Amino acid sequence: MADVIAARSLTKVFPGKKGQPDTCALSGVTLAARAGEMTALIGPDGAGKTTFMRLVCGLMDRTAGELSVCGLDVFRTPQDVQDLLSYMPQKFGLYEDLTVAENLTLYADLHGVPAAVREERFTRLLHMTGLAAFTGRLAGNLSGGMKQKLGLACTLVRSPRLLLLDEPTVGVDPLSRRELWEILTQLVREEHLSVLVSTAYMEEAARCDRVYVLHCGQLLMGGTPEALRTAAAGLCYEVQAPPHLPLRLLQSALLTAPGVLDAVPAGGVVRFLTRRAPEELAPLRALGLQARPAEPRLEDGFMKLLKEAEAEGAAPPAEVETAAQGAAETLPLPPPASAAPALIEVEDLVKKFGAFTAVAHTSFSVHRGEVFGLLGPNGAGKTTTFRMLCGLLPATSGKLRVAGVDLRTARTQARANIGYVAQKFSLYANLTVYENLRFFGGAYGLYGRQLRERIAAVAEEFHLTDRMDEAAERLPGGYKQRLSMAAALIHAPGILFLDEPTSGIDPLARRTFWQEITRLAAGGTTIVITTHFMEEAEYCDRFMIQDHGKMLVLGSPAEIRARLGREGAPMDEVFIAIVEQARREKEGT
Amino acid sequence: MSQFALFCRHVAFLAQKEMRSLVKDPRMRVQLVVPVLIMGFLFGYAANYNIEDIPYVAIDASHTAASTDFLAHVEGAPAFHCVAAPGNIDAAKDLLDTGEALAILTVPETFERQLAAGETAPVQVIADGRNPALAGMIERYIARIAADWSAAQSGRTPAITLETRTWYNPNQLSRWTFLPSFLAMIAFVQVMMLAGMSIAREREQGTFDQLLVTPLSKTAILIGKAIPPVAVGLFQAMCVFLIARFWFGVPFAGNFATLMLTLFLFMVSTTGVGLSISSISRNMQQVLVYLLVLMIPMVLLSGLVTPVRNMPAALQVATYADPLRFAIDAVRRIYLEGATLGEIAPDFLPMLGVAAVTMPLSGWLFRRRS
Structure with missing residues (x-):
């Protein structure tokens, strides 16, 4: 041809x-x-x-x-x-x-x-x-x-x-x-x-x-x-996480373990790619877990190629490996998140724009230290819900409390407890990295030595130290997002709101991003996140799916799969099944 | 106290950020200085109602000693110079048409005869009415020359003479009135632009949400956003002041601190209007439309071009909402007559009123609009 x-x-x-x-x-x-x-x-x-x-x-x-x-x-x-x-x-x-x-x-x-x-x-x-x-x-x-x-x-x-x-x-x-x-x-x-x-x-x-x-x-x-796909044949394994251990913690530990090419939560298990024998991997040994071989997927082949290409370019520094190993051995077993006090409470929340109901009678709560996902098709009302949570939009009716206060009416101090990362890059484009961090630090009430220390800390954390004097608009995509995260976390808030942070970024960068989120959550930060990538629901402790403003489902990935009777199914399929079922019911009534 | 300190720090951080993003852009830096200088000089040189040179055509149909003497008298006046002396009106008409001459002065055949007979001798002046103000001035000027000449001819002193003096601008130089008003004018345009764009730009670029979720209070955001336009406005007014005072040598009669205070109040009220526009606009394009719709009437109502006294009563009332009117009035008076703070205090009230309404209004609007 x-x-x-x-x-x-x-x-x-x-x-x-x-x-x-x-x-x-x-x-x-x-x-x-x-x-x-x-x-x-x-x-x-x-x-x-x-x-x-x-x-x-x-x-x-x-x-x-x-x-x-x-x-x-x-x-x-x-x-x-x-x-x-x-x-x-x-x-x-x-x-x-x-x-x-x-x-x-x-x-x-x-x-x-x-x-x-x-x-x-x-x-x-x-x-x-x-x-x-x-x-x-x-x-x-x-x-x-x-x-x-x-x-x-x-x-x-x-x-x-x-x-x-x-x-x-x-x-x-x-x-x-x-x-x-x-x-x-x-x-x-x-x-x-x-x-x-x-x-x-x-x-x-x-x-x-x-x-x-x-x-x-x-x-x-x-x-x-x-x-x-078959390029990754013989390298793929999957492992079941012990009960109460969030998949993301196991995934994150595996991802940083030496010899692992890729690790990702999928279908209620963690899939990973390695050339070694899985029994040798520190995180699995530490938890006494047994991995089983899995069928390779296209993404596995892709990740293998990328990782190998990157490894050729630069060998990873040795100290990172030891640090990761240390982290893997002391893998924390956090208490189930639902035992923690509710930090965000939403009761019967409604938002109407004229005659159009964007969000209808939604109730849920998010606990301290939880990673909570808002999922839904375009126009489902997740951005509206999200904006109401952040205090950017008034609710038409219903109760909404974040850390005990309504952010919309809250005194300014209450807002100091949250960080917000918008969907598209929304920091000051013509200011430098340093100036942006300095401004947001100041806006959150930091000054003097404290401010300098926090700027240095977040710059270090998000690998921005070498780019402090560059204008934000000149940063490459990945760095822009890191800067947004750094600015949102400059005041070490208890709650972090992220609006579609991973849209338009490639699988490699998304792995890094979620590792960051996992680390933050492990440190006690509560995360509320919206996303288009359904497989990212696997990283969440709990998530909810909205469509046409209605909450269709709420629960942990495992619970939701069990409810649909689709154990091990990819999240995309689960999502489509839920939305289509709801739409059918709506047409039926 | 610590609350207040926090508030001040918030404002300072925001103002600093605004100022930085303003001067960071090289194009913006140019835009803040160059137009002011260009327009300052342009207004100083170009905006001139004074007659310094009047080309005219003389038609002497009489050809007598009296007519020659009269025309010589006109030619002797400082501004007048004769560009042609054709024999008939047709040739003169062309010169007026093309603008080479501004007036035609015709001395009729009967001129000397009528004078000798003790009659009143008419002399015709045709002025270019395409600029009525100028035509009027030329007519008055020639009338005075003619009156002088006839007084000298008859040897009789007139019953009364007018001794006129124009105060504050003794030579009636229009540059003197223009430049001080311009102090307020140019700052007005740029401050409206800067304040108008400030919130709308953030909204367009998505940074406004980021700002709203911070603990910055509404008031802190407003004040922080108002400081840079006010500062820029004062800086620009200063540029025009220096041009007026030292390049064009317009003497400054007033008190510098009073002038600055007036300009500051004016900037604050203008910034309030600009921020209100910014708060209700979805994007910068919308701001531009609002600004155009608002700024032209504001300039017209300010009395810069035509006296407020000449406007219909309803419009005169409307001028009270126009801070530009009172700023121009106050600045002119401080600059030219050396008015004191007490004397121009009445001008402050409408400006303060506008600021007191628009500042809270913009705060209220931007919360609602988000």
Whole structure:
């Protein structure tokens, strides 16, 4: 079969600004995407996925190498290539003040789609994306998932030979994600479309025909998803945690244990990858646990490749290992969290925006030292609930107490007990790391020596010490998040609120992030977190799922699985089952 | 006491942060200084109602000793200079059309005859009415020259003479009135912008939530946010003051501390208006729209362009809500007549009133809007 994209030794170097070293976004990448197939690009942030896509689109010139699309040289005839493909960038430019139909018409005009074929095409796209009922709605008022679908529809107003999608499902809930992928599969089948998609979700990569793993500009592997999956064959194990030990503690201990490539809580157990015999691992020995071999998943193969690539780059310093070992041996067995006093109490909470009920009669409580998750599809009301908890939004009715007070009306001292990390990076972009920390420290009443000590402490904790004088906006993504965490924790609060902290970050960075959360929780900090990644519910002591403002379920991952009779099922499936069941019940009544 | 110390520290940290992010941006630094200097000099040089040069066309149809003498008298006046002396009106018309001349002075054929007969001899002045103020001044100026000339001709002293003196600006230099008003004006524009953007920018960039969850009280946020615009406004007013005083040499009659206090009060009331706008706006674009809608009427009502006295009664009442009106009035009076604190105190009341309403209002609005 013909290759729709063929790259040979493709290299792209971005010259460094003002004395900074050049960054090599792609170095010597050779890959091929076949016609009529779906090809996935996966890799951590900064792997070069977006750069590759932009090169394919002819949006910039390469430093070296060759690249052709459908046999045309991209760099010699960029316009011809652009006529063949459609590109949906990470942030697709929808016009938020135009309606769904107007956005479609606008993109059809821009692409010169003849009026004759428009009607049929629009009908088909709207039907496929389930947006037919919303043509008159402003794009700005659509939920995240619907926006992405509209973006896809706008990208597809004409029939391209090749479709490029750059992380099309970032920040989209599992239900909408599943629908989006069904649309894509249908398109490939019916229109013989070729698709190149980059994604941070491994189960999405598993749906593609070919997968290419990029890391720091280099191609680590290319092949079928099956080949990537079996790369981890014989290395995967799973272990049951003892009762009352949060999975995340065991996972975190395993992750830092020497010889372990990866560890992640999944389906009520901790999965890990190691080349050693599991009996040799300190955390398992200390707790007297027996691990059993497990089937490899695509993510395991991916993590193995990444970890090995990183280990080649730099050997981990020895002292970290000993510290981790020490931590693993004294693995704490905390009392069950429900025995601790309730720190957050919510009773019959309601929030209405005009006639629309965003949150309906919700009650729950969070105990000291707990990690509590708020999950739900886009527009389910979790952000609204979250904002009410933080005191950013008044409740319409109901009781809401955080550490004994309502933060909305609380005196300023009460707010000193909470830390808040917003969804998108929201510190002062043009101030330096130090200035940001200093300001937030001051806002929380610290000054003088105490302030200096806390700044130094959080900078150390989040590895920001070398970047204190850099402007926050210039920090790479991972560092920005660390800075947000550092700023939220500068006053050592008892409760930390995190709004979708992991959306848009790769599996590797998410592991590190959750390790941080585990460490904080072990230190007694109560964590309330919202997330789109359902598998992250495994890290929580308890979580609740909302849909259409109603609380559908509340409990620990194990309890919820048991209630559904789906022991060992991945969280995504549990989530979809719960939401669909609730929606069916609603339609039934 | 410790509560108060905490409050002060909060305000200080916030103000410091605001100031830092303001001056960090090189474009912003330029924007804070360059327009002030450009506009200061521009207003000093360009905003001038005084007639220093009047080109005119003389048509002498009479060609007599009397008419020559009269025209020489006009030409001898300091501002006047004759650009052409064509024989007929048609050629003169063209010069007026193109703007090469501002007036046509025609001495009719019968001029000397009528004078000799003891009759009143008419002399025609055609002025360029496209600028009525200027035309009026030219007409008055020529009338005075003509009166002087006829008095000298007849040898009789007129029954009365007017001895006029204009106080505070003896030579009626419009630069003198403009520059001091401009002290308040330029600061007004920038302070409104800075205060207007301050909350809206944070809201747009998502940092506002982060600010609201901190223990900073509403009052501390407001005061902390108000300090940088007020400081910037005072700095800019100072720039204009220095330009007016030392470059254009407009003498400063008043007390410097009084001037600063007035400007400070004005900045506070303006900042209150700006912050209120910022609180109700969702984004910076909205702020710009509100600012435009509000600032133009505020400038018009301030009496900078046309005297408040000339406005309809209802509008005159509306000017009380315009701090710019009282700031301009107070600054002019302090600068030119050396008014004391006691004398301009009535001007403070409306400004204080606006500040007392808008400051709490913006606090109330921003809590509600979030």
